[in-house]
Amino acid sequence: MKRMNYCSILICILFWASVGRAQNSITKKQQLKYLPDIDVYDIHGKHTTLKQLGKNKVLFIDSWFIPCPPCFIEMGMLHKLYAKYLNNKDFCFITLCRTDSGVVKKFIAQDTSMANYVKSYQFFSERQDFKLPVYFIEGCDSKVNHVGKQLESFAPTDKTKCPDAQLDFVGYPTVTIFNKKGELILQKTGYDGNENVNMGDIESAIKPSLAAK
Template sequence: MKLKRTQLINIAIILLLALYFFTPIGFHAKVYLNRLISHNPVPVEERAQQFLEDYDFKLVNSKGTVVNLKDYKGDVIFINFWATWCPPCVAEMPGLQLLYNAYGEKVTFLFIARDKKEKVSNFITKKNYNLPVYFESGFTPKTLYSAALPTTFIIDKKGNIVVAETGSADWNSESVHILLDGLLK
């Protein structure tokens, strides 16, 4: 049986889609695509900013050390919810590492993984990241809850959520540096 050209094209498309959706090649393609389409995060307009009232949010790191968000009240706080299985999350990690390298001593960074501890530890080690990774140990405050990943919040010293971003973004952009510098003054 001889296949027509359109049938061959349809088979090729199905194979490419299967590679994209069901193989590691597809995962890496999604990461690359997310890096290409990532954008500069935009601050929330002042009149639309939410205020973080509930700072009671317990987190635990991979070594078992427990921290609470309320310990950082009054700091500029950068919170990123992510997972190793999430291509947009993986796509923004190099920029997040660079931002952490630049501001890790001035800003409180909380990278909260919604994933298995072992997978996260392997991922962080394999990529040579030194980000402060935590896991939820209690209920997430309603204001910070999002089912979407990645989701990132930047909270100013007064508790205003000045950035609430869902999806892959370029966190090491000049605009983010300017924003953080302004918040730290």
């Protein structure tokens, strides 16, 4: 990993702790069973629904926000998974972000106003770029801002619209996978940095589903 200012790392970690719960492992009673019909829009503002994205496909959803260190750490693995299945017509890979789309656009473009977040992402993910497809839910538009060395956070317009509320989980990052019938086959919260184990868990779920008619 490249070195970065430890003050910036500390700020990100403290901020993450204050605006969202991102744990290495969470155990909770699972309520979600089927793919909900949620309206989403992509980075360009084009609207669709999760059911449309997942129609006759295995739908992989990773939920995250800026700046969430565990989410950023997971991004290295996610880029490898995305590249591996990019050309599989039976697989749809998306991320759902609870951060405002305007903020995320600047983040992906590495706008100078997002320098602290970009440095944090590059440090934790060990990547210089961000190539994953990002979708958003209307009303779930949390904003972040730097004022000197301080971070200000703004609650989303409607917390009930955010991925954790609609996909029934309690921390970020969370991977949620549905099979071609729209049935939940895996939901896993947190990322402990063990790429091989996490990739193995994901592929153990999606490979049989991809093979199913």
